[in-house]
Amino acid sequence: WFRQDRLPHIYCTGCGNGTVINCTLNAVNSMGWTPENTVFVSGIGCSSRAPGYIVTDSLHTTHGRAIPFATGVKLSRPDLHVVVFTGDGDLAAIGGNHFIHACRRNIDLTVVCMNNYIYGMTGGQGSPCTPLGAVSTTTPYGCNEPPFDLAALAVAAGANHVARWTSYHVKELTKAVRDGLETPGFSLIEAVVQCPTGYGRKNKLREAGAMVGWMRDHAVLRQRWQRMQEAGEPLPPGAFPVGEFVRRNLPATGVPK
Template sequence: MSYDEWFRTDRLPHIYCAGCGNGTIINCTLAAVDQMGWKKEDTVFVSGIGCSSRAPGYILTDSLHTTHGRALAFATGVKMAKPAFNVVVFTGDGDLAAIGGNHFIHACRRNIDMTVVCMNNQIYGMTGGQGSPTTPLKCLSSTTPYGCAEPPFDLCELATAAGANYVARWTSYHVKELEKAVKVGLETPGFSFIEVLVQCPTAFGRRNKFRQVADHVEFLKSHSLLKAKRDRLIDQGQPVPEDMFVVGEITKRNRPAMGVKP
């Protein structure tokens, strides 16, 4: 399978660090986009600020690299003004959940027809490794030098509670599952949210005992708990391990949506 034609090859090389997982996520997203049969001129990629948000700059469509946290508000303007467009947003945990938190919940509430891929590396990578709203408790960052004291957001629970039609979580290890989830998100009318836990060796890994990239990816794999399995544990009255995160399709429903293609 080739989706090279979606890449803006004259922008290469990219700015991502060695071992970064963002490229994997861009790859999976474009693989899904390619299967949709969309025309490039009808497709707009939008982003805010941060490592995640550089992604649209490497994609050969119209693209809007906006201000920190505001990608969804810009994307709302694009999609409402032109519902025929396919709108895909790349964002990160800091961009989406901290400075952009309000836009996130309102985009979910409006259930506006777009697909949002959140590269959650649990840290501010581009500014050098500060704690984010998804930095796990006790983890080290340059602004949590004694361990993060704040409980993190569960972005998928947030998106579900706020009204998104489709919500899924995978990791940079689960490439096939991720590609499939993005495709379902692209196909689902309304707001689709796909959170991807991703390694950041430069800003997160080296401070948190993941000296090797593979160690971090292995951690993401071994600490993923399938939603079906989690539900089964709950049904059986068994404890759900606290150090694991739920992966899979979290929510799929058909709430009224805005900006759906005519």
């Protein structure tokens, strides 16, 4: 599935994106899909470079617009399998409106979002998923806005299958993507990834291993729910710890599988 002629890749040493791409391709391969019947679509950002390394027809589109392009492919060629690679800025900021409405419409797409909590490629600006207090180029004194919970947002907007893992959880992430590919309708697989250059350098997690450990043990969203659970407080609707998933069995809207 990899295009050898595009190597070496441009990802920083220790970046988690390669792991997520590998998990996704293993899941696609396990479905028996081929480069002839599978299309990868992306927007802009580090995560969105992914289709350029894959041997198949792919669309590397404009910032935030991967889902509209992918919707167009699926509607015009419902026989093709369509997978979107995106990042937290691409999906939840510029493409936020497309994201929630694609969930609501239950378009038959599988979206793999590499969430590194920051805009990596464009210089480390804060994204809608930057945790409270985290430092970025645009939040030098710490982010003072609450982040989106992407998985909970997708569930609330009507997505058929939603899962969240990290690049540390290779087997679980691969299975979650596979489950998403099998599920008709809209699937979001949120893959939290380490970004030692962008997020890590600004937040004292420079080494990739340090950020992986932080993701695994101290992911902000997970911490929040764990603290509430430990305090015996009821979790709010949409509370979505790492590793949990929601699957509905709604038919995909207007698009035969």
